[in-house]
Amino acid sequence: MLTLRKMLKKRKGFTLIELIVVLAILAIIALLAIPRFAGTLSAAKLKTDTATARTIVSAVALYQAESAAAISPTVAQLVTAGYLDKTPTSAVAAATPFAITYQGAAGSAVDTVTGGGNTLYDATP
Numbered sequence: 036m037l038t039l040r041k042m043l044k045k046r047k048g049f050t051l052i053e054l055i056v057v058l059a060i061l062a063i064i065a066l067l068a069i070p071r072f073a074g075t076l077s078a079a080k081l082k083t084d085t086a087t088a089r090t091i092v093s094a095v096a097l098y099q100a101e102s103a104a105a106i107s108p109t110v111a112q113l114v115t116a117g118y119l120d121k122t123p124t125s126a127v128a129a130a131t132p133f134a135i136t137y138q139g140a141a142g143s144a145v146d147t148v149t150g151g152g153n154t155l156y157d158a159t160p
Contacts, residue, residue, distance in 0.1 A: 080126040081153065087123045088148035088155035091133055094118040095145050107137045125151030 049057075094113045099106065106112075110133055113119045125131040128151035138146040138158065148156035 077127070083126040084150050084153065085155045087126075088133065088150060091119070091123065091135065091148050092145050092156055095135065105141045107135075107141050107143060110135060123150075127151035127153065 091110065091113070095108060095118075098108050098113060098116060098118050108116070108118075110119070110122060114122050123133055125133065131151050133148055133150035133155075135148055136146045137143045144158060145156065146158050147154050
């Protein structure tokens with residue numbers, strides 16, 4: 036009985052089989068988690084672009100309210116005038132700038148804002 040206790044106390048660490056089982060379980064968990072993370076990441080990028088488009092629409096409205104002339108500004112003009120800190124680019128398609136289209140003549144309201152190949156803001160009902 037005493038020698039059995041000594042043998043059990045001397046045994047330290049894990050066997051190779053135990054380590055392989057733990058690694059297999061971790062691999063299965065990783066295989067299940069990675070696709071969900073990738074889907075969440077692309078959805079977050081699209082939401083980021085949508086929020087940026089709304090910021091652009093707000094900057095245009097403020098620019099037009101403070102401007103005496105009827106102007107439909109571009110994104111570059113909004114940056115130059117200080118209504119945007121820097122030229123925004125799409126999170127979905129890296130380095131793709133946003134584009135603004137207007138409903139009619141100069142000084143009209145924003146119709147759509149596109150970026151990264153997506154229409155992110157659409158004022159038409």
